[in-house]
Amino acid sequence: MSTKSINTIVDRRDGKLAMAHFYVAFIALAIGGLAGLLQTLVRSGKYELPWGIGYYQVLTVHGVVLGLVLTTFFIMGFQLAAVSRTSGALTDKQRMTGWIGFWLMTIGTVMAAVMILLNEASVLYTFYAPLQAHALYYVGLTLVIVGSWIDGAALIMAYASWRKANPGKPSPLLTFMAIVNTLLWIVATIGVAATVLFQLLPWSLGLVERVDVLVSRTLFWYFGHPLVYFWLLPAYMAWYAIVPKIIGGKIFSDSLARMSFILFLLFSIPVGFHHQLMEPGIDPAWKFLQVILTFLVIIPSLMTAFSLFATFEMFGRSKGATGLFGWVKKLPWGDARFAVPFIGMLAFIPAGAGGVINASHQLNQVVHNTIWVTGHFHLTLATSVILTFFGISYWLVPHLTGRVLTKAMNKLAIIQAVIWAIGMTFMSGAMHAAGLLGAPRRSSFSTYGGSEQAAEWIPYQVAQAVGGSILFLGIILMLYIFINLAFFAPKGEQEFPVGEVADAAEKTPMVFENWKLWIGITVLLILFAYTIPFIDMIQNAPIGSKGYKFF
Amino acid sequence: MHIHKFEKIWLIFGITTLLVFLSVIGVSAFYLGNQPPSCLATINPEKVDTTAPFDKPGLKKVEGKEWDYELVFVASAFAYNPGQVEVPKGAKVKVIATTKDVIHGFEVAGTNINMMLEPGFISEYVTTFDKAGEYLIVCNEYCGVGHHMMSSKIEVVE
Structure with a gap:
């Protein structure tokens, strides 16, 4: 007999834990967004930073705070709420575990932030050795990761108690998805934890003199690509399992949704070399192997696209839509909970296509480390993912705080998304274009000694600043809506929508819950893709590098 | 596990395109020699x-x-x-x-x-x-x- 009751409302105590994560996430949005605005202004060439603040210091803030802090906190908060909603309230022990994770992450964030503010860590969020940050920066980032593992442990414990109470049954879809993403995160972060704990930390403390640069980069990118899927999968959770309920439709297929998540787990990790295509010391045949593995994630992406649009079309036709595209008109365009993530879905079409270009082995030479790449991940992370996170917030925040999304806020939310789309079209579009002309990413304003080529990039940089300013307006609106939903919106009950499976869909096979199998294949694929190149790197390693502080 | 007919067509089309695409960059890399810079030599x-x-x-x-x-x-x-x-x-x-x-x-x-x-x-x-x-x-x-x-x-x- 199950001792846990499944409610349609997230337990209030779990809600507080999730909201704690969201407060940090939205503070990060404010700080990181401001940093982003300043970067685009500086790079337009019309503005200089005051008080001796460095461009690369601001750039480090932007990357760490948005790429690591906002994402990890929001995702963990969302997943805690989703598991509590679909598998029942957390036990006291699980909730306590979650709080420990939260505080470790928060303390780590503060440590890293202080070091960045003191200009002791202007090494960007990728912290490539041999640029050497203060040891406390590395300790801070380690705490963020360890804290996220503990948060993840709370989720896994909650999943285990659900399975125990419901033997032989497939877990609730949202719980299952949160668990896949948590496992993906844990397997991936082992790489970055290894380079920080065994290489960078002892080296920055002076315990060892030299660091192996290529090994450190490889461990970083072993983590760096699955990181983007860790961002994306919570958006997919909303697209697959929540948006269908919001529009009043059904989930197209529970089994296919689970299968696509498992495929992401398998194919998103052994692919880090596609970030290292241009570097020496790695045999091109191994690079190509990882290019192939990279492209296998196209399959679950195609499955996702099909499922989403099948859900939309089935819903539209059930409402009497006719013709090839008549169903489009039946979708609830006035509902921010649908319309905002939908804009995110649309952005994923050019974003995904750009990603295919980036990973295309020799084609990468044209765009590697140009601002094209920045344009690319501002479509994936900063549009598809973040607009979906905003879309989730519009119902989840009031749900957790016992308030409602009012009509006025709903309207503002749609305006916010439109502003975002316009700003991003300017910024990301100009970044893609300038990148094709050769403009480098992660660089302050420069005329490169009056070069004619560099002069061609400047109009695009001005367009980026225009886009960046529009986007900052979007951030202010978002923060206003968040504060309203968290503290001021009228009291009431806002639904936590959880989709139901379409009648035609069949029973979910239990094989998807066979973690020994999936983790086993994941590990085998990783060993296959990395063992030999890693042995090569270590056997043929040049003398290591001393640390440099060029900031 | 049931897969809808349209989804099968969609996936077969997508996977075929993917294979063609991978073959093109593979032939370019290994037959035409268009590899990304990957020198293995080291130096102090x-x-x-x-x-x-x-x-x-x-x-x-x-x-x-x-x-x-x-x-x-x-x-x-x-x-x-x-x-x-x-x-x-x-x-x-x-x-x-x-x-x-x-x-x-x-x-x-x-x-x-x-x-x-x-x-x-x-x-x-x-x-x-x-x-x-x-x-x-x-x-x-x-x-x-x-x-x-x-x-x-x-x-x-x-």
Whole structure:
């Protein structure tokens, strides 16, 4: 007999834990967004930073705070709420575990932030050795990761108690998805934890003199690509399992949704070399192997696209839509909970296509480390993912705080998304274009000694600043809506929508819950893709590098 | 597990396209030799200035090789040596570069030359400069406070 009751409302105590994560996430949005605005202004060439603040210091803030802090906190908060909603309230022990994770992450964030503010860590969020940050920066980032593992442990414990109470049954879809993403995160972060704990930390403390640069980069990118899927999968959770309920439709297929998540787990990790295509010391045949593995994630992406649009079309036709595209008109365009993530879905079409270009082995030479790449991940992370996170917030925040999304806020939310789309079209579009002309990413304003080529990039940089300013307006609106939903919106009950499976869909096979199998294949694929190149790197390693502080 | 007929068609179409696409870049890489720069040679980054060919940066005519010239660059924070170089139009050139300190980028804007320079490793790329003009070399990997000032120039002359 199950001792846990499944409610349609997230337990209030779990809600507080999730909201704690969201407060940090939205503070990060404010700080990181401001940093982003300043970067685009500086790079337009019309503005200089005051008080001796460095461009690369601001750039480090932007990357760490948005790429690591906002994402990890929001995702963990969302997943805690989703598991509590679909598998029942957390036990006291699980909730306590979650709080420990939260505080470790928060303390780590503060440590890293202080070091960045003191200009002791202007090494960007990728912290490539041999640029050497203060040891406390590395300790801070380690705490963020360890804290996220503990948060993840709370989720896994909650999943285990659900399975125990419901033997032989497939877990609730949202719980299952949160668990896949948590496992993906844990397997991936082992790489970055290894380079920080065994290489960078002892080296920055002076315990060892030299660091192996290529090994450190490889461990970083072993983590760096699955990181983007860790961002994306919570958006997919909303697209697959929540948006269908919001529009009043059904989930197209529970089994296919689970299968696509498992495929992401398998194919998103052994692919880090596609970030290292241009570097020496790695045999091109191994690079190509990882290019192939990279492209296998196209399959679950195609499955996702099909499922989403099948859900939309089935819903539209059930409402009497006719013709090839008549169903489009039946979708609830006035509902921010649908319309905002939908804009995110649309952005994923050019974003995904750009990603295919980036990973295309020799084609990468044209765009590697140009601002094209920045344009690319501002479509994936900063549009598809973040607009979906905003879309989730519009119902989840009031749900957790016992308030409602009012009509006025709903309207503002749609305006916010439109502003975002316009700003991003300017910024990301100009970044893609300038990148094709050769403009480098992660660089302050420069005329490169009056070069004619560099002069061609400047109009695009001005367009980026225009886009960046529009986007900052979007951030202010978002923060206003968040504060309203968290503290001021009228009291009431806002639904936590959880989709139901379409009648035609069949029973979910239990094989998807066979973690020994999936983790086993994941590990085998990783060993296959990395063992030999890693042995090569270590056997043929040049003398290591001393640390440099060029900031 | 049931898969809808339309989804099967969609996936077969998608996967076929993917296979064609992968074959194209595979043939380009392994048959035509269009591999990304992946030199496996190493060097002591603290002795770059005394190690050949980096003891004499710049353009050098070579005989009996698949390329006509070798163009040697040494990168360090925040400059390239040489700071400017002339290359004859139509010459097949092997660009050879390394770094003395942190990681730098080596991107010749408007060409396909784009490679990472990492301490301890040599990076190489063979190319033909078949259009005259001035090409800007930029560092496209963050290397410190002067990163955006780090550049050089290749002039392709008739």
